[in-house]
Amino acid sequence: MRTVQHHQNQCREYQIYRQENAGAGSARNRGLDMAAGDYIVFMDPDDYYSADDVLEKMYAAVTENGCEIAGGRLRQFTDDGEGNEKSWIGGDAFPRYGVVSYREYQSPYWYYCYIYSRELIERGHLRFPLYRRFQDSLFFIRAMLSAGKFYAIEDVVYCWRMSHKTVNWEANDCRLLREHLNGALEVLRLADENSLEKIFFKIAKQSYKIVDVEDLYLAIRNVFYNLARLVAETSLLSIWRKFNVTKYFLRRAA
16 A cells, blocks of 8 residues: 555656557657657556666766667566566667667667657657557657667666566457557568668568467468568568568468
8 A cells, every 4th residue: 555655646746648548659649749858758557667767877878978869778577476576688789888870789679768859759750650569669760760879878777577468369350460460561661661681580580470379370361461572572681581481471371
């Protein structure tokens, strides 16, 4: 009870906006529309920052180093429901600490590990697509491409909870899976247009893997076909990788 009261008291220090549940992307867009500060951060309700001074460190990094985005490392964790946690460092490793070119880094994930200039977001008219799944990568990649570079700090900044929710991919005619793959298809197109080979290969590989694991190919074959065709036609992949993609698709379609 004291913990609940503590969080309620903390929330009174902030302005809270409520809306009907329309997905995470819609909620984040509402926050961006209402934001008045110079910098923006994002946090999911089941995660937390690694230390009390995380925002102070990220703010210093983004304001003192000529960048419009700055961020740090990710800690992934699971718990047993009784407050006992097991954690490990996750995410994509930075090539170095300090100023990093996004074309060198090319991670499509972990957007919540960063602080963003609101001017950057508004200048690029950046918002989240309204998918229920896989909407964050499109925002993150577009923001990073617009900024061109970011400042990577060595600290772990964000703690991300894993494996506490089960996704029902088959519900509503596989709606979530369709939206996930449509989001992935948009990321692949964006990567193809901007010659982001690392991102293209990572998202293609992840998309095929999720279809394999869920074994729901027949339910989403139209979306999957468009994804497979884009992979086969891209100039970013080598011939042998395209051959493997085509072979995979033909095996699934048999």
